[in-house]
Amino acid sequence: MLSRRKFLRTALLAGIGAGLGFLGGCGLREETTPTPTHARPTPTLPPPTHEARFYTRLENGSVACGVCWRRCVVAPGKLGFCANKKNVDGTYYSLVYGRPAALQVDPIEKEPAFHMLPGTLIFCTGTASCNNRCKFCQNWHLSQQTLWDLRTYDAPPAAIVAMAQDEGCGAVSFTYNEPTVFYEYMYDIAALAKGAGLRSLFHTNGGMNREPMLALLEIMDAVTVDLKAFTEKFYREVSESSLAPVLRTLEVIRGAGKHLEIVNLVIPTLNDNLDDIRSMCAWIKANLGDDVPLHFTRFFPAYKLQRLPPTPVETLEAAAQIADAEGLKFVYIGNVPGHPRNSTYCPRCGETVIARVHFAVLKMALADGKCAACGQPIPGIWA
Numbered sequence: 001m002l003s004r005r006k007f008l009r010t011a012l013l014a015g016i017g018a019g020l021g022f023l024g025g026c027g028l029r030e031e032t033t034p035t036p037t038h039a040r041p042t043p044t045l046p047p048p049t050h051e052a053r054f055y056t057r058l059e060n061g062s063v064a065c066g067v068c069w070r071r072c073v074v075a076p077g078k079l080g081f082c083a084n085k086k087n088v089d090g091t092y093y094s095l096v097y098g099r100p101a102a103l104q105v106d107p108i109e110k111e112p113a114f115h116m117l118p119g120t121l122i123f124c125t126g127t128a129s130c131n132n133r134c135k136f137c138q139n140w141h142l143s144q145q146t147l148w149d150l151r152t153y154d155a156p157p158a159a160i161v162a163m164a165q166d167e168g169c170g171a172v173s174f175t176y177n178e179p180t181v182f183y184e185y186m187y188d189i190a191a192l193a194k195g196a197g198l199r200s201l202f203h204t205n206g207g208m209n210r211e212p213m214l215a216l217l218e219i220m221d222a223v224t225v226d227l228k229a230f231t232e233k234f235y236r237e238v239s240e241s242s243l244a245p246v247l248r249t250l251e252v253i254r255g256a257g258k259h260l261e262i263v264n265l266v267i268p269t270l271n272d273n274l275d276d277i278r279s280m281c282a283w284i285k286a287n288l289g290d291d292v293p294l295h296f297t298r299f300f301p302a303y304k305l306q307r308l309p310p311t312p313v314e315t316l317e318a319a320a321q322i323a324d325a326e327g328l329k330f331v332y333i334g335n336v337p338g339h340p341r342n343s344t345y346c347p348r349c350g351e352t353v354i355a356r357v358h359f360a361v362l363k364m365a366l367a368d369g370k371c372a373a374c375g376q377p378i379p380g381i382w383a
C-alpha cells in the first residue's frame with residue numbers, strides 16, 4: 001500500500017527509524033543479523049533412532065525426502081535443507097523426534113484458530129528449524145536455529161499428551177517453528193492425543209506435500225496456514241520459498257474437509273499492495289469458499305526486518321475491507337488488541353457471536369454452532 005520511500009519518511013518523522021525499535025511478537029531489538037543456520041558446521045549428535053517417513057532410497061545410497069516441496073536429495077552422512085533429518089548409511093532419520101525446544105500452554109485464539117473451541121487451552125509443541133528462511137520470522141530464535149543450537153527436552157509423544165492432560169488442555173498444537181520439519185513427531189503425538197480424546201491442530205507455512213498432508217489430516221482436526229503473500233516474488237525474495245505449493249496445500253486441506261483458517265501477515269512495503277490482496281481474496285473465495293476465516297495480522301519488527309516499522313492499522317483495515325468486498329464472510333485483524341475485528345460477527349444478521357479482545361473471549365452468542373440471534377450456521381468446531 002505504501003511506497004518504500006513514503007513509508008521510511010513517515011517512520012523518520014515519527015522518530016521510529018532504525019535503532020529505536022519496537023516490541024514485536026518476540027520483543028527483539030537487536031540490530032545485528034543472526035548467522036544463517038545452514039551456514040553453521042554440522043554437529044556431532046547422538047545417533048538418531050527414529051526413522052523418517054515419506055522418503056525413498058536411491059541407488060547411490062542417497063535418499064529423497066518427500067515431506068515438503070523442497071524434496072531434498074540427501075547423500076549419506078548429510079542433512080536435509082531443514083537440518084532436522086539425516087541420511088545414515090541410506091536410511092533417513094528424524095533428529096528432532098522426542099526433542100522439543102518449546103513447550104507451552106496457550107489459548108487456542110493465539111494459534112490463531114477463532115472458529116474452534118473458543119477459550120480452550122492448547123498444549124503447544126515446537127522444535128528447531130524450518131524449511132523456509134523468512135526474513136520477518138517472529139519465532140526465528142527457534143525456526144532459524146538447528147537442534148544443536150538449542151536447549152531441548154526429552155519428551156516422547158506419550159509425555160506430551162500426558163502434560164497436555166495435566167495442564168487441562170483440550171487440544172495439542174504444533175506451532176512456533178514449522179511442524180512439517182518434525183512431521184514424524186507431530187504425527188505420533190496427534191495420534192496418541194486422538195486416542196486420549198484430545199483434539200489436535202497445527203500452524204504451518206503450507207509447504208507440506210500432498211501425500212504426507214493427507215495422512216496427517218486423517219488424525220488432525222484443524223489447520224492454520226500462513227498465506228504470506230500472493231506473489232512468487234515475495235516468497236522467493238523474502239522467504240526463500242514458493243507460493244505455488246502453499247496454494248496446493250490450501251486446496252488439499254479444504255478438499256479433505258478439515259477446518260482451515262488463513263493468516264496473512266501484512267508487512268509494510270513488502271506485501272501490502274492492495275491489488276495483490278484483492279487477488280488473494282478472490283482466489284480464496286473461488287478455490288476455498290467464502291467462509292474460510294482470514295486473519296490480516298500486524299507486522300512488528302523482527303529478525304532481519306528490524307528497520308521496518310509496524311504495519312499501520314489503516315492498512316490492515318483497508319485489506320479487511322477488500323476481503324469484505326470480495327465476499328469473504330469472516331475477516332479478522334490480528335495483533336491489534338481491542339480492534340472490533342478481533343470479534344466474530346454473524347454474516348447474516350451482523351450480531352456479535354463471539355466477542356474477543358485479542359486472545360480473550362469475552363462473550364459468546366452461539367447455540368449449537370449457530371448465531372443465537374438468527375440461527376445462521378457459523379462454520380467451525382464448536383463442541
Ligand code: SF4
Nearest residue numbers: 065068071072080082
Ligand atoms: S522436510 Fe526437510 S529434508 Fe524433507 S524435503 Fe523438506 S526441507 Fe528437505
